[in-house]
Amino acid sequence: MAEVLGVLTKYNQLMYQGLQETLYMVGFSLIIAVSCGIPLGILTAITRKGHILENKVLHKFLDIIINIGRSIPFIILMVAVIPFTRLLVGTSIGTTAAIVPLALAAIPFVGRVIDNSIQEVSLGVIEAAQSMGATPGQIVWKVLLPESLPSIILGITLTAINLIGYSAMAGAIGGGGLGDIAIRYGYQRFKIGIMIETVVILIILVQVIQWFGNKLAAYFDHKT
Amino acid sequence: MIELKDLNKQYRTPHGSLTAIESINLKIREGEIFGIIGPSGAGKSTLIRTLNLLEKPTSGRILINGQDITALSSKALRKKRQKIGMIFQHFNLLSSRTVRDNICFSLEIAGVPRAKQASRVERLMELVDLTDRADHYPAQLSGGQKQRVGIARALANQPELLLSDEATSSLDPESTESVLKLLAKIRDELKLTVVLITHEMEVIKQVCDRVAVLEKGKIIEQGKVIDIFANPVQPLTRRFIKSVIDFNLPTNLIDEHNSDQLIRVSFLGKSTHQPLISSLVRKYGVNANILYGKIDDIQGTPFGTLVLKLEGEEKLVKDGVAYLNERGLSVEVLNHG
Numbered sequence: 317m318a319e320v321l322g323v324l325t326k327y328n329q330l331m332y333q334g335l336q337e338t339l340y341m342v343g344f345s346l347i348i349a350v351s352c353g354i355p356l357g358i359l360t361a362i363t364r365k366g367h368i369l370e371n372k373v374l375h376k377f378l379d380i381i382i383n384i385g386r387s388i389p390f391i392i393l394m395v396a397v398i399p400f401t402r403l404l405v406g407t408s409i410g411t412t413a414a415i416v417p418l419a420l421a422a423i424p425f426v427g428r429v430i431d432n433s434i435q436e437v438s439l440g441v442i443e444a445a446q447s448m449g450a451t452p453g454q455i456v457w458k459v460l461l462p463e464s465l466p467s468i469i470l471g472i473t474l475t476a477i478n479l480i481g482y483s484a485m486a487g488a489i490g491g492g493g494l495g496d497i498a499i500r501y502g503y504q505r506f507k508i509g510i511m512i513e514t515v516v517i518l519i520i521l522v523q524v525i526q527w528f529g530n531k532l533a534a535y536f537d538h539k540t
Numbered sequence: 541m542i543e544l545k546d547l548n549k550q551y552r553t554p555h556g557s558l559t560a561i562e563s564i565n566l567k568i569r570e571g572e573i574f575g576i577i578g579p580s581g582a583g584k585s586t587l588i589r590t591l592n593l594l595e596k597p598t599s600g601r602i603l604i605n606g607q608d609i610t611a612l613s614s615k616a617l618r619k620k621r622q623k624i625g626m627i628f629q630h631f632n633l634l635s636s637r638t639v640r641d642n643i644c645f646s647l648e649i650a651g652v653p654r655a656k657q658a659s660r661v662e663r664l665m666e667l668v669d670l671t672d673r674a675d676h677y678p679a680q681l682s683g684g685q686k687q688r689v690g691i692a693r694a695l696a697n698q699p700e701l702l703l704s705d706e707a708t709s710s711l712d713p714e715s716t717e718s719v720l721k722l723l724a725k726i727r728d729e730l731k732l733t734v735v736l737i738t739h740e741m742e743v744i745k746q747v748c749d750r751v752a753v754l755e756k757g758k759i760i761e762q763g764k765v766i767d768i769f770a771n772p773v774q775p776l777t778r779r780f781i782k783s784v785i786d787f788n789l790p791t792n793l794i795d796e797h798n799s800d801q802l803i804r805v806s807f808l809g810k811s812t813h814q815p816l817i818s819s820l821v822r823k824y825g826v827n828a829n830i831l832y833g834k835i836d837d838i839q840g841t842p843f844g845t846l847v848l849k850l851e852g853e854e855k856l857v858k859d860g861v862a863y864l865n866e867r868g869l870s871v872e873v874l875n876h877g
Contacts, residue, residue, distance in 0.1 A: 438632070440628060
């Protein structure tokens with residue numbers, strides 16, 4: 317037992333750095349994905365048939381874009397966007413470079429999550445706002461987003477957890493983070509203890525994020 | 541105030557076009573509570589929703605104070621809608637806002653300066669008697685309270701017209717009554733015009749001045765509520781009236797008296813204050829035995845029916861019936877005996 321603990325302490329510094337890298341990648345890609353995905357999701361939702369800015373062509377276009385984005389396996393996307401990553405970051409290796417494919421994969425995901433959340437807002441409430449003379453912009457800001465906020469928060473929580481999973485994969489191509497450690501030490505050097513430790517840290521991380529997301533969503537939810 | 545001219549609305553469905561309302565011509569006067577009643581699927585909802593163009597008519601014109609709202613630009617229409625309040629069957633309140641903020645919502649939409657919002661909201665909460673619920677969320681309110689929030693919200697921008705889309709249909713009888721009383725009160729105090737749709741004759745009976753009956757997209761009968769109640773023409777109208785005031789004789793009574801002379805006397809308003817039955821007895825020497833009776837009241841006007849068994853000489857009975865007719869009662873002979 318003492319031996320195992322000794323090994324673990326030896327690698328504490330390594331684990332700490334890995335966790336930091338994971339949080340850095342996930343945090344930044346999440347911010348980018350949310351800031352692009354929310355407008356994408358809103359636009360997809362409100363151009364749907366019968367909604368406030370019905371537009372068949374635009375809706376179909378956005379819908380297909382989101383579906384395509386979500387059907388590409390992350391591992392393939394990661395490799396495919398290397399030239400783009402190089403253009404943007406200057407390199408295709410390292411944690412900063414990993415943010416590019418992570419964000420690109422998460423944007424359509426967030427888009428769909430927001431689209432779904434907004435669809436949950438009852439048409440009656442939207443109609444009430446229209447009957448008061450609200451503009452589409454007012455309806456988005458004062459009705460759609462506040463009314464679907466709890467659902468949006470849960471959706472973003474889901475995205476964050478997905479990104480943790482993806483970031484582990486990014487480790488495979490030199491992205492750094494906990495996934496990288498698990499592969500280099502655990503898989504390639506047969507250090508099972510380290511592999512288990514990274515997994516435990518990831519489990520705790522996911523639990524904490526989900527718990528926080530649930531709490532935050534409940535705080536904003538006044539439906540019951 | 542409102543004039544609908546040749547209003548039509550057709551929906552395109554995969555199975556061809558469906559007519560929701562057809563050739564609607566209607567005038568609604570300023571300051572009245574106008575009711576539109578019809579069974580479900582009659583087009584009531586479509587009709588009321590054309591009044592603020594939530595539903596665009598296929599053809600026809602909608603004049604509000606002489607202005608054709610179908611010709612307005614979308615910006616001008618939004619401005620106009622601020623002066624047309626609307627309340628809904630399912631309230632349609634924002635679940636994420638408190639009572640206070642829900643009412644404030646319509647002021648925000650209209651761009652009322654923040655400094656003015658608070659005092660107006662306070663006054664509206666007083667009007668609908670919800671001051672003590674100001675910081676509650678809709679989920680914490682009863683149906684009646686939610687609808688009162690809806691009313692306050694609809695009144696926030698001082699509309700000239702209030703549309704009520706089945707506003708009491710999902711409320712219990714007690715809340716229905718309090719909401720209807722509130723509607724009558726705001727009409728009196730704020731001098732606005734109210735158009736409501738309902739499938740409940742009780743609502744029409746309690747608050748409406750005039751009523752139109754809608755069947756399969758067409759108006760089949762309209763007039764003052766009291767006149768429609770006293771003298772319904774269409775079978776559908778009769779059915780609606782029967783749902784609140786059933787003047788039919790119980791069948792066992794009919795069987796029991798199938799060899800007697802029975803008449804049904806209906807009366808409305810003033811004639812109830814005259815001792816007509818006793819005059820009948822005294823003047824013609826006819827014996828009148830009251831078998832069955834019902835008296836109701838429509839917004840303060842007594843309205844009722846009596847079934848009498850008459851006994852006496854045939855000619856005297858005939859004269860007596862003629863006398864009652866003369867005095868403004870409507871008499872129907874049920875059974876000649």
